[in-house]
Amino acid sequence: MVDRSIDHPLQPKRRWFLKTALAIGAVGGALGTLVYWHRGMSNGKLTxxxxxxxxxxTMAIVGPMLPKDKAQREAIIEGHLAHTETFLNGMPNVLQIQVNALLGLLGNYPTRKMLTGMGAAWGEATEDELAQALETMRLNPLPSTRLTYQVxxxxxxxSFYSNSAHWPLTGYPGPVQI
Structure with missing residues (x-):
């Protein structure tokens, strides 16, 4: 006769399985809601x-090429964001949806912390924190996180280098006249 009072820990019961599935679904739904709520684009405009x-x-990737003067730097970044918005709107809808999801993931604290290890918001982070966040994504053992970094x-x-106004900042004189 089997003693039902002794349950082996590796044989979970159906109720345990259902509770676990509900908990995972609730966490997934909450993260999905956050990503939707803090999405990267809405109606063709960056949120x-x-x-x-x-x-x-932008500060982490091309920041060293930008002018040191804060006003000039901000003007270039604002122009870059406007150019990026135009660039994104020229992409196929499928890519827009994917980039929107990535921006939403990185715009929320829980998923930003999981992907980059950075606790601070992007606008409040120091240059060292931004560099470390990108390095964490670049060297992550998960291929999906590395792909996120690459994308x-x-x-x-x-979007930065396709704007000819940025070429002098990088030392590129422009195309050679033939």
Whole structure:
């Protein structure tokens, strides 16, 4: 006869399984709601959270090329964000949705902390914190996190370097006249 009072820990009961599934579903739903609420774009425009993430990424990736003067730097970054918005609107809808989700993930504290290890908001982070966040994503053992880094870095670089007004900042004189 089997003693039902002794349960082996490796054989979970159905109720335990259902409770665990409900808890995981609730956490997933909450994170999904946060990502939707703090999404990166809405109606073809960058949201406040999307601008904050892209501003931080821009500072971390191309910041050393920007002028030291705060007013000039801010003007260039604002122009870059406007150019990035136009660039994103020119992408296929599928890519816009994916970039929107990535910006939403990085705009929320819980998912930003999981992906980058950075607790501060993008706009409040120091240059060292931004660099460390990108390095964490770049060297992460999970391929999806490394891919997130590559996509966002490519997005910032493509929209920055495709703007001919930024070429003098990088030392590029422009195309050679033939």
């Amino acid at each position: 406040e959270h999307g601008r904050d993430v892209l501003r931080g990424l 966002l870095r490519s997005l910032v670089c493509m």
